Every structure is written in C-alpha cells, then in structure tokens.
Amino acid sequence: MPFGNPGVFSYIGKALKRLQIMEPLKHECGVAMIRLLKPLEYYQEKYGTWMYGLNKLYLLMEKQHNRGQEAAGLACIKLQANPGEEYMFRERALGAGAITEIFGNVHANFKELTAAQLSDAEFAKRCLPFAGELYMGHLRYSTTGKSGISYVHPFLRRNNWRAKNLALCGNFNLTNVDEIFADITACGQHPRKYADTYIMLEQVGHRLDREVERLYKECKAEGLEGMDITHAIEDRIDLTNVLRTSSPSWDGGYVICGLTGSGECFAVRDPWGIRPGFWYMDEEIMVLASERPVIQTALNVPADSVHELLPGQAILLNKKGEMRLAQINEPKQKKACSFERIYFSRGSDMDIYRERKLLGEKLVDPILKAIDYDVVHTVFSFIPNTAEVAFYGMLEGFDNYLNQLKIKRIEALGHKPSHSELEQILSQRIRSEKVAIKDIKLRTFIAEGNTRKDLATHVYDITYGSLIPYQDNLVIIDDSIVRGTTLKQSIISILDRLHPKKIVIVSSSPQVRYPDYYGIDMASMEQFIAFKAAVALLEERDMRQVLEEAYRKSKAQLGLPKEEMVNYVKEIYAPFTDEEISRKMVELLTPAGTQAKVEIVYQTLDGLHEACPDHTGDWYFSGDYPTPGGVKLVNQAFINYMEEIYQF
Numbered sequence: 001m002p003f004g005n006p007g008v009f010s011y012i013g014k015a016l017k018r019l020q021i022m023e024p025l026k027h028e029c030g031v032a033m034i035r036l037l038k039p040l041e042y043y044q045e046k047y048g049t050w051m052y053g054l055n056k057l058y059l060l061m062e063k064q065h066n067r068g069q070e071a072a073g074l075a076c077i078k079l080q081a082n083p084g085e086e087y088m089f090r091e092r093a094l095g096a097g098a099i100t101e102i103f104g105n106v107h108a109n110f111k112e113l114t115a116a117q118l119s120d121a122e123f124a125k126r127c128l129p130f131a132g133e134l135y136m137g138h139l140r141y142s143t144t145g146k147s148g149i150s151y152v153h154p155f156l157r158r159n160n161w162r163a164k165n166l167a168l169c170g171n172f173n174l175t176n177v178d179e180i181f182a183d184i185t186a187c188g189q190h191p192r193k194y195a196d197t198y199i200m201l202e203q204v205g206h207r208l209d210r211e212v213e214r215l216y217k218e219c220k221a222e223g224l225e226g227m228d229i230t231h232a233i234e235d236r237i238d239l240t241n242v243l244r245t246s247s248p249s250w251d252g253g254y255v256i257c258g259l260t261g262s263g264e265c266f267a268v269r270d271p272w273g274i275r276p277g278f279w280y281m282d283e284e285i286m287v288l289a290s291e292r293p294v295i296q297t298a299l300n301v302p303a304d305s306v307h308e309l310l311p312g313q314a315i316l317l318n319k320k321g322e323m324r325l326a327q328i329n330e331p332k333q334k335k336a337c338s339f340e341r342i343y344f345s346r347g348s349d350m351d352i353y354r355e356r357k358l359l360g361e362k363l364v365d366p367i368l369k370a371i372d373y374d375v376v377h378t379v380f381s382f383i384p385n386t387a388e389v390a391f392y393g394m395l396e397g398f399d400n401y402l403n404q405l406k407i408k409r410i411e412a413l414g415h416k417p418s419h420s421e422l423e424q425i426l427s428q429r430i431r432s433e434k435v436a437i438k439d440i441k442l443r444t445f446i447a448e449g450n451t452r453k454d455l456a457t458h459v460y461d462i463t464y465g466s467l468i469p470y471q472d473n474l475v476i477i478d479d480s481i482v483r484g485t486t487l488k489q490s491i492i493s494i495l496d497r498l499h500p501k502k503i504v505i506v507s508s509s510p511q512v513r514y515p516d517y518y519g520i521d522m523a524s525m526e527q528f529i530a531f532k533a534a535v536a537l538l539e540e541r542d543m544r545q546v547l548e549e550a551y552r553k554s555k556a557q558l559g560l561p562k563e564e565m566v567n568y569v570k571e572i573y574a575p576f577t578d579e580e581i582s583r584k585m586v587e588l589l590t591p592a593g594t595q596a597k598v599e600i601v602y603q604t605l606d607g608l609h610e611a612c613p614d615h616t617g618d619w620y621f622s623g624d625y626p627t628p629g630g631v632k633l634v635n636q637a638f639i640n641y642m643e644e645i646y647q648f
Contacts, residue, residue, distance in 0.1 A: 030067030068139025165261025172254030175629025251629035253518030273311035360393030
C-alpha cells in the first residue's frame with residue numbers, strides 16, 4: 001500500500017507516540033439526530049412552537065452531557081430555500097458549558113423578533129436561521145489529544161450543488177487513519193488535516209460527489225435542464241451507495257451521523273457493534289441518540305418502541321422523509337463495548353440498571369473471603385456516583401446471603417425458637433452507610449503538580465462516625481479501577497481517617513489491563529495500575545526477560561499487515577494470577593502511613609459476561625480486540641512504553 005511522503009508519516013508517527021504517552025484518560029462522545037416529518041406549521045399548531053425539533057435536540061444533548069463535557073456543536077438543514085439563501089447552519093462551542101452556549105447563540109438570532117413573528121412558522125421557514133427540519137448534535141470528549149474549535153463536530157463540506165453539501169459528526173475512533181490517509185492520497189485527494197474526522201468527511205464527501213455526478217449525467221441524458229436537474233438528483237440520490245463505497249475501510253468503533261444539503265440524513269454503526277446507537281420514529285419525528293433512555297425521556301415513549309441500530313446497519317431518510325434500514329457492511333461477531341454498561345451509559349436504562357446491579361451481586365463471594373465472612377463487623381458503601389447501582393446489587397446479594405445464614409441458625413436450634421431467639425436472629429442487618437462524599441471538582445485552571453495533588457486529597461469527604469473504629473471492616477465499591485490515582489492520592493487516605501480494621505476496595509469491572517482505541521481514550525500502557533503491577537512483579541521476580549521477549553515479538557511484526565498481528569502484551573500478565581496482580585496493586589497504591597490493612601477485589605471476566613451477556617466487548621480486560629487495528633495499536637503502545645518509558 002502506498003504511504004506518500006515517508007518524512008510526513010515519520011513526523012506523524014512520533015507525534016502520535018507523544019500523544020499516547022501524555023494524554024490522560026477521557027470519555028467518549030455522544031450524538032443526536034432529528035428529522036421532522038411534518039411542516040413547521042404542524043408543530044406550531046400542535047405544540048405551540050415551530051422550534052419543536054430544536055427543543056428536542058436540546059433535551060437529547062443535555063441528557064447526554066455525561067458523554068462529552070469538552071465541546072458541543074449542532075447543525076441544521078432547511079428544506080425550503082431559494083437559490084442565494086442559506087439552508088445549512090452550524091453552531092459550535094468549547095468547554096463544559098458548550099451546550100448552553102450553542103443554544104444561546106442560536107436563540108440570539110430570534111431575540112429581536114416580535115411575538116407574532118416568533119410564532120409564525122411560515123416566516124421562520126422563509127427568514128430565520130436554524131428554522132429547519134433536520135438537526136444534528138454532537139457532544140465531544142477528544143480521544144486524539146487534539147483540541148480547539150476546528151476539531152469540534154459537526155464538520156461541514158460545502159458546495160454550490162445542494163446535494164453535495166455534507167455535515168458529519170460521530171461517536172468514534174478509527175485505528176487505521178494512516179492506511180485510509182494513504183488510500184485517499186493515492187487517489188489524488190489532498191486532505192487538509194491528518195485527523196480521522198476530516199478524513200471520514202472527505203471519504204464520504206468524495207463518494208457523495210461521485211453519486212451526484214452519476215445522477216447528473218443520467219438526468220442530462222434524459223434531457224433535463226436547470227433546476228429540474230437539481231430536483232431530479234435530490235429525488236433519486238441513494239446514500240447507501242455512498243456509505244457502502246466509503247465505509248468498508250474504517251477499522252474502529254463508530255456511530256457516524258450525516259446530513260446533506262438536499263435533506264437526506266443517515267446514521268451508520270460499525271460492523272462489530274462497538275459503539276451504541278438507538279432510534280425512534282413515529283408519524284411526526286425520527287430521532288437517533290447514543291443512549292436509549294434519553295429518547296424515552298425526551299419523547300415520553302416506552303423502551304420497546306426505541307430500536308437499536310444493528311452492527312453494520314444504517315438508518316437513512318430521504319428528502320421526502322421516507323425511512324429505510326440498510327445493511328451497509330457485513331456484520332462481524334458482535335463486540336458491543338462492556339464499558340458502556342459499566343460506566344459510560346446512563347444508568348436509567350432498564351437493562352443497564354439491571355446489569356450494574358448484577359455486577360455488584362456477583363462480587364459477594366470474593367468480598368466475603370476478604371472480610372473473613374464477618375458481616376457483623378463490616379460496613380458497606382460506594383464511591384460516588386457511577387458505582388451506586390452496583391452497590392445496590394451488592395447489598396441485595398449480601399441480604400440473600402444473610403437470609404440463608406438466618407435460616408441455618410434457626411434450623412440449628414433443634415427446637416421451636418422462642419420469640420427472643422427469633423428476634424435476636426432476625427434483627428441482624430447488613431450495615432450500609434454513605435461513607436464517601438464527592439463534594440468538590442478540581443477545575444482545569446488548577447495546574448498539575450504538587451498543588452493539584454494536595455488538593456486532590458480533599459476531593460472526597462467522609463461521613464465521620466459511620467463505623468466503629470478499629471473494629472469494623474469497610475467495604476467500598478467503585479465501578480472500575482483504571483489508573484488508581486484517585487485511590488492513592490485521596491480515597492484510601494481519607495477512608496483511613498475512620499480507622500477501619502480493614503479497607504476492601506471493590507471494582508465492579510475486571511482489571512483494566514489494555515488500552516482502548518474505539519472512542520474511549522485509554523491509549524498508553526503506563527497509565528494502567530494493572531500493567532504497572534505486572535511489570536513490578538516481573539522485576540521483583542527477576543523475570544525481565546518476559547518484557548524483553550514480548551517487546552522483540554511486537555517489534556518483529558511491525559511490517560506485517562495488521563490482520564496478521566498478535567497481541568503479545570498478553571504475555572506480560574500470563575505468569576501471574578489475578579490475585580497476585582491485585583496484591584501488588586495494593587502495595588503500589590497504599591499511601592505511606594495507612595493504618596488499616598487494604599485489599600482490592602476485582603470482578604472476574606466470567607462475572608462480567610454473565611452480567612452483560614449482550615456486550616461481549618471486553619478488550620480492556622482480556623486484550624481480545626475485535627478489530628485488527630486494535631491489535632496493531634496495542635503492540636505499538638507497548639513498543640512506545642519499552643522504548644520511551646521503560647528504556648531497558
């Protein structure tokens with residue numbers, strides 16, 4: 001495969017390495033899309049405003065603000081516009097208040113209007129920006145280390161042919177940007193930026209251009225002229241052709257949304273089903289979002305009316321508002337992201353709520369072992385806020401355990417129990433308290449370094465008097481332990497102030513051992529406490545050759561096609577049990593001077609799969625990447641670590 005200027009790619013490769021080393025853990029993005037199926041007058045009459053679609057977009061975005069607190073943007077297409085009139089609008093903003101800012105800017109266009117003008121749908125369609133039938137919103141957490149307004153979705157590709165105009169946004173990350181960049185430059189294209197979103201925009205845009213040009217020739221051959229050609233193209237355009245010719249090379253997890261200037265819209269999901277997408281449609285509206293419950297809430301519809309976009313599938317609506325589902329790419333083995341269920345998605349989803357409870361319930365047995373089965377002298381709590389549901393599941397599991405103990409104690413009496421005996425046995429309860437309270441958030445203006453570290457120790461507060469000092473164990477559950485930074489800098493120290501006999505830190509997810517490259521920015525090896533623990537064990541046991549051999553194997557396959565690569569990072573963990581790695585983590589994370597004994601209990605992979613059976617994408621924990629690009633990048637991340645951090 002041709003790779004253009006080697007010097008350019010050398011520079012890019014070094015830059016990407018630096019980003020992988022320096023960039024902190026971030027989340028993923030969120031998308032929302034709306035297609036109104038009635039004229040604006042309809043919504044003015046029924047709902048009292050032609051801004052029905054705009055208002056629903058605000059709700060969809062605000063309800064998903066957890067997915068992107070770095071930036072936000074929206075795009076709007078107006079179906080009815082004369083030549084010379086704008087029909088494609090966009091607003092973008094940076095920062096945690098971006099949603100408020102972009103909608104504030106949109107509404108600023110209407111502040112000088114009279115009440116009569118503001119309620120006139122016909123006037124709005126004719127004269128006002130953002131008074132359209134198609135809307136698309138995006139919430140951004142950068143996963144590439146690139147920031148600034150120029151990297152905020154939606155991205156626009158403009159043209160004097162209405163059908164060639166394209167707005168694109170997505171929740172995604174591609175693993176093979178280098179290959180795609182090489183492909184499109186080999187075709188003679190000259191992308192303006194080396195960034196996955198721009199490259200996807202140009203890919204889709206290029207195929208859209210070809211589709212329009214194909215239809216132009218077809219219409220000319222039929223003798224059509226002038227605006228008749230434009231209208232015929234817009235009536236006949238088929239975006240399935242565009243998506244099927246532009247997306248097969250995309251290696252990664254994605255839900256990509258697009259609007260054209262002529263009024264088509266689409267959303268397409270990756271063939272592995274890594275990233276989520278849900279849609280709803282009735283006679284008034286079509287809605288798509290990254291999460292099901294936000295659609296339920298925004299439109300007040302039941303869960304069974306909201307449909308999941310299937311792997312490799314696209315939902316498309318033409319200019320007339322006619323919807324169709326199309327299989328764009330052949331579906332692969334479904335590897336829907338399990339971290340979506342553990343942490344990122346809204347817990348109000350009925351399935352996610354049940355799964356998170358089950359994750360907590362499945363930790364009962366290892367917790368019992370950690371506290372030596374002493375539930376009488378144990379207080380249970382959670383780390384706010386995402387671990388709360390798993391905490392409820394854990395409590396239910398312990399309630400069931402305690403009920404069985406009560407039955408055995410009653411049966412062991414050997415006689416009909418007296419009232420006092422029953423009272424004494426049945427009065428035992430699982431002791432749960434809200435021990436940890438997250439009462440402040442460190443702002444970005446607080447610099448890294450010693451000052452921030454000192455402040456970080458006070459992010460959490462504790463409920464004093466919530467346990468008996470030196471007698472009670474404290475079990476506290478979190479959704480996941482990735483870097484362990486907060487545990488070391490804050491949580492363990494502050495929990496120790498309560499003087500528990502033992503602190504048991506519980507993770508509802510398994511050990512996070514491997515980077516993610518599909519939309520959640522965990523790009524480098526050295527940030528994972530599990531990896532640090534494995535390396536420390538190898539050094540401690542004089543097994544450095546395992547690191548060196550894994551490095552040599554990874555290095556040797558750099559010239560291979562990504563489809564032939566093997567994840568040799570797995571060999572770093574192979575010599576040790578999960579328990580050995582957890583014990584080493586405790587050593588690395590426990591601050592000096594901690595009085596309580598500390599233990600970390602992790603969810604098992606089997607427990608994860610039992611709790612989340614339909615979301616088998618567990619590469620964070622297992623190293624089993626669903627796409628070849630993931631294997632390629634994890635090996636490169638390990639090579640980067642060995643050459644630039646470990647420096648053996």
